[in-house]
Amino acid sequence: MKLAIVSPCYNESEVLPASVKRLTDLMNDLIAKQKISQDSFILFVNDGSHDNTWELITRFFTTNPYVRGINLSANMGHQQAIMAGMMTIKDRCDAVITIDADLQDDLAAIEEMIDRHAEGYDIVYGVKVSRCADPFLKRHAALTFYKLQQRLGVKSVYNHADFRLLSRCALEQLSHFKERNLYLRGIIPLLGHKSTTVDDVISPRVAGHSKYTLCKMLSLAVDGITSFSTKPITLIIGVGFFFMFISLLMTIYVVYSYCKHLTVPGWASLMLSMWFIGSVILFAIGIVGQYIGKIYIEVKNRPLYHIDTFLYDEGDEKKNQK
Numbered sequence: 469m470k471l472a473i474v475s476p477c478y479n480e481s482e483v484l485p486a487s488v489k490r491l492t493d494l495m496n497d498l499i500a501k502q503k504i505s506q507d508s509f510i511l512f513v514n515d516g517s518h519d520n521t522w523e524l525i526t527r528f529f530t531t532n533p534y535v536r537g538i539n540l541s542a543n544m545g546h547q548q549a550i551m552a553g554m555m556t557i558k559d560r561c562d563a564v565i566t567i568d569a570d571l572q573d574d575l576a577a578i579e580e581m582i583d584r585h586a587e588g589y590d591i592v593y594g595v596k597v598s599r600c601a602d603p604f605l606k607r608h609a610a611l612t613f614y615k616l617q618q619r620l621g622v623k624s625v626y627n628h629a630d631f632r633l634l635s636r637c638a639l640e641q642l643s644h645f646k647e648r649n650l651y652l653r654g655i656i657p658l659l660g661h662k663s664t665t666v667d668d669v670i671s672p673r674v675a676g677h678s679k680y681t682l683c684k685m686l687s688l689a690v691d692g693i694t695s696f697s698t699k700p701i702t703l704i705i706g707v708g709f710f711f712m713f714i715s716l717l718m719t720i721y722v723v724y725s726y727c728k729h730l731t732v733p734g735w736a737s738l739m740l741s742m743w744f745i746g747s748v749i750l751f752a753i754g755i756v757g758q759y760i761g762k763i764y765i766e767v768k769n770r771p772l773y774h775i776d777t778f779l780y781d782e783g784d785e786k787k788n789q790k
């Protein structure tokens with residue numbers, strides 16, 4: 469089995485040398501055990517880094533027999549970088565494993581993924597069994613998000629990020645998904661292939677710091693819900709019905725107080741309800757706007773990524789294709 473390990477890198481120069489060493493040891497081990505073929509490789513996707521990540525990848529490409537590299541022309545984002553890597557090598561391997569460049573995921577799980585693939589599984593998800601390495605807030609925010617997704621009917625694997633194996637066949641299927649608002653954790657369960665999970669024990673970063681800013685995380689979370697579920701719109705309709713019911717009660721109350729010559733509620737309550745209903749309307753417009761925004765982006769059908777350089781060797785001769 470020819471394996472490709474795809475790893476997105478954004479400003480990862482601090483951690484890359486250690487990661488290359490660990491992955492090289494792993495490749496040697498897997499080849500010695502005859503689990504993967506000798507022409508298996510590691511593909512680093514440089515996602516528009518500002519440090520010397522690409523220089524390092526280029527250097528490793530010339531010195532390390534397993535290393536290949538892709539340089540994206542700008543910072544496209546984690547999901548796009550993974551997709552760029554997978555789609556570029558989908559016809560050059562039998563299976564691909566995606567893993568973050570900081571190797572926080574469990575490397576021991578890779579061998580297990582390969583075994584599951586050999587048993588006939590097309591998709592093998594790495595499921596986090598412990599998130600102790602994540603900060604308290606991030607850990608709880610992530611778990612709450614996974615639960616919310618399930619409540620909203622988004623088909624996703626609980627506590628799984630982007631550490632997974634995909635067979636060539638699954639990759640081919642994935643290539644037919646042309647959406648721009650990319651959330652792979654939601655798309656891959658839609659492929660419908662035979663899948664299973666392996667345990668993934670997360671460890672702390674060995675060097676560098678997290679490249680997932682709060683903004684990037686929130687944007688991924690929004691994509692994770694609005695790209696797959698229309699339940700928020702249904703919820704708004706529910707809220708609309710609820711307010712209609714309240715206004716009916718209010719009408720009855722106003723008629724009753726008019727008949728009984730009771731004092732009409734004054735300015736304060738009027739203002740309060742105006743503000744309250746105004747905010748509900750704005751909120752509803754905001755949610756509907758999310759979907760319209762997505763339609764707008766999909767209709768434009770922009771390319772998902774632009775590859776600047778692709779380093780790949782055919783046989784003994786290493787070629788640098790521009």
Ligand code: UDP
Pocket residue numbers: 475476477478479480515543544545546549567568569570572677678679680
């Ligand atoms: N990453 C990327 N593009 C980005 C942000 C992150 O390719 O815009 C990569 C990053 O280099 C790493 C992976 O995505 O390999 C996950 O990022 P990180 O480890 O910083 O996230 P965390 O583990 O803290 O959630």
Ligand code: MG
Pocket residue numbers: 568570572673678
């Ligand atoms: Mg990380």
